[in-house]
Amino acid sequence: MTIEEILDRLEGVKKHGNGRFMAKCPSHQDKTASLGVTEKDDRILLHCFGGCETRWVLGGMGLEMHDLFIDSHQDWKKPIKSRWSATQILEGLGEAMSEVVLLLTRQKTQKLNDLELDRLRHFSNTIIILCNEVTARG
């Protein structure tokens, strides 16, 4: 869940500084907002200053402990920051493919030496890496 989804289930939510919220604790008769809600790393921290245990607070919201973990789902959708520009990828692909075609053509008539085989492996690998780079961009 996200901190917003948690806050949606609480009443009397007030913002207390950066990323910190206070709300009415759903686990006890809370007249003042005595439940602290904060986001820390990959989870949401709940603290009732009235003394309720976290699981009781969660129970009051119909949630469980695992609901306090922030979904990393949205992070997967973020594009991976690329090291190469689109032009560099295209140029790299063109270069690698022409090398591979050249070597494969030569291989038809003569046996490639170790150096040439290394080049063939290297440029085949480059093609795969660059294709993966394009795929990762979505």
Ligand SMILES: [Zn+2]
């Ligand atoms: Zn409480």
